[in-house]
Amino acid sequence: MTDELRSIGAPLTDSWPALDNVVGEPRPLPAAPLPAVRPSVALLTDRYELTMLQAALADGTAHRHCVFEVFTRRLPAGRRYGVLAGTGRVLEALPHFVFEDAELAYLEQNAVVDRRTLDYLANYRFTGTIQGYVEGEVFFPGSPVLQVEGSFAEAVLLETLILSILNYDSAVASAASRMTSAAGNRPVLEMGSRRASEQAAVAAARAAVIGGFAGTSNLEAGMRYGLDTIGTAAHAFTLLHDSEREAFASQVASLGAGTTLLVDTYDVKQGVATAVEVAGTGLGAVRLDSGDLGGLAGEVRRQLDSLGARDTKIVVTSDLDEYAIASLAAAPVDVYGVGTSLVTGSGAPTCGMVYKLVARADSSGVLQPVAKASANKASVGGRKAAARRYGRDGYAIEEIMVTGPDTAVAEWTPQSDDLRPLLAPLVVDGAVDSRWVGPYGVANAAINHGMVRAELPRGARRLSKGDPAIPTVDLRLDDLPD
């Protein structure tokens, strides 16, 4: 036995504890099965949000009026822009952010917070105001993509949930936008559910569509957000049958000749020949999921054409990312399917967005800008407004960050025609603007993203490394004449 083993108290015996009896005999299942998920989202929260609340309730500062801003300090290395996604999901989660008996009992039994705090939480509803960039909008370092305003108590509690949603969804939408950009007019389909945590997969499908994807394999995302869903068969279906021909015949009989047949289980050339024999020249598509996709697509296209299946499309999948998509631009590919790279943000699985207190009322109720000085994390105090400036050709030139006296910033609207303001009201006094939620919100966000991406300078869509597509420029209102 090793020292390490001894140090964790594990006997190295013939019968291995884990397969036999680690801490007792199997117990019967609980009467009610454990929920895999719970509709309440209030405990999807870092413990420190609640301990801060407790201390602030005790000293009275919990009721100070506050402004929190969500922004990212930098884009992932080499990226030209980010794409905001998740806002609609934040708004959908808001009515579920309530502390009911189960949550309160847990917090009490584990002494997470005191009685006063439990009483506050029992009555918690967000009654503040949220402004932000519209979902699907592009963002740059420092862009205040969400601004949450209310008492410290009600705003601080939302930090973890808001960042969880925006950091993941925006990472996926940002990757999606690069992929659809690289694909040009060819549709890109989302098939990454198996490579993302199961509920994250729904968010990923939604974010992909905001980033320009044409559909998703994920049925739950289809149901919740009205997305087009896609998918016909995997290799298992071919292997299940006694021959590839029987598998194809079964699929065509059930799904019609317009289906997509997966032709690479054994030999691609034979698979394509069999597919057209079985389905006829009206076969919808063949899918290639392995090998040198570019070369293979060319061979398969020639084979399909020679068989008379000129309208049969070629779908390629298998470890695609934006670079692989771009490298297939000259290949006779009709549709791209993307999985792993998309749902993991293509190398940037989270956006690094932060939720920072930028202003709070002082003891006399006057809103004061605040900022920390921590090394590498220094922040700019005070509420921001934001706008994008356009040139005469319609392309974006600059991101404008407006700072200055709070009232002036809050009321600021651009005076010149070349500036488009970027902050829109999303929640007013606790009421959610329904334009941004549900299937309707996703459709809006996707349209919005298409428009704003098209306005970026052309270099913004290149995949090569580079700086943000447009610079961020500060505008201090107190530097201006009245």
Add this chain to the structure above:
Amino acid sequence: MTDELRSIGAPLTDSWPALDNVVGEPRPLPAAPLPAVRPSVALLTDRYELTMLQAALADGTAHRHCVFEVFTRRLPAGRRYGVLAGTGRVLEALPHFVFEDAELAYLEQNAVVDRRTLDYLANYRFTGTIQGYVEGEVFFPGSPVLQVEGSFAEAVLLETLILSILNYDSAVASAASRMTSAAGNRPVLEMGSRRASEQAAVAAARAAVIGGFAGTSNLEAGMRYGLDTIGTAAHAFTLLHDSEREAFASQVASLGAGTTLLVDTYDVKQGVATAVEVAGTGLGAVRLDSGDLGGLAGEVRRQLDSLGARDTKIVVTSDLDEYAIASLAAAPVDVYGVGTSLVTGSGAPTCGMVYKLVARADSSGVLQPVAKASANKASVGGRKAAARRYGRDGYAIEEIMVTGPDTAVAEWTPQSDDLRPLLAPLVVDGAVDSRWVGPYGVANAAINHGMVRAELPRGARRLSKGDPAIPTVDLRLDDLPD
């Protein structure tokens, strides 16, 4: 206006559509708020699982007895081992994998599948058998970490959900194990909720604890899995107050002197001095969340000691990963807090596990091994058994993959004392073994991981790049004498 803008039909007008009226006026919120999550997990599924089912129900192959295996073809570059996590969550999800009215209505309205398939789904319950590596176990390329056996129909439907859970949870547990290994006897705390999708964050906290983490900031994970939760205050709490001193005094008054004060909002040296003045030398800990943590920890330790706060611990956070943790081994750090790197798998955000049909009954009901030949994805047909071989010093030497005639493999048990079998029954005829679910399952898994990691050859815990810690060796039963 640019061509690109014209091509998507977007008018570039003074009033920007997204902020005004993209596709109509705001509509009132739906009477019932959209659920942020739904307890049913059956539609967290790729569409093709259902279309395959439809075709297989039509041709009768849906009822063929099948064996599917989950494995990964390779470990992330340079990793020595993977850590299996998520098994308990798969088992917990199983009773929720049901198609109720809402799911069936969606599938019917969108013509995803035909009536026969809807009827099958309405009655779907998994009645098969699942074996697998015990949660917390280490795995290597090809290790059959989960084996699902039943009719094609009932087993194929679980593919997407099982892979979603195991791919993410195991990615996190694998990263966690490297971090806790690097931390030695110092505790590591999970604080990554804001950098993972909100429900994934719960899974990440759970997986982190399986990988050896001492606690999590995520309250929902604490509630569902009985994990220890941690956290006291963020920079916002300091900024909320009129001075750092007032913030510290408030926190100590509410949470006691044993709390952890965050001392780097303004100036660390002043922050530490104020912390000890306010809390006294019984202060529990100070947290450093920015700057050169190694150098800073040394300075803060000396300052704390000189102030008489010799028992006050130093907690460091801020972009730690296993390498940063290891580099702080000589610094006077007491506790590590890890966020982003952990919940994103420290560079490997998904495990690449696949769910492959390895055997199925033929038309006469005899189980036959099956395998595809796709380029780069060729698989080994037939059910596997697995065992780990140990040397006389108690350390693992090899991973044994057993193949051969199906009955012989299914019934195989090691005949020699140096082999430990790795497949344990988890679900038998649809009934879940309760040892592996809920808080009890997590505790078991964490203990199990501690034991099996300690048995790996010492080189396995190095962070430098290398091959899998032990080789995988094939054992073909039909090569052996009877």
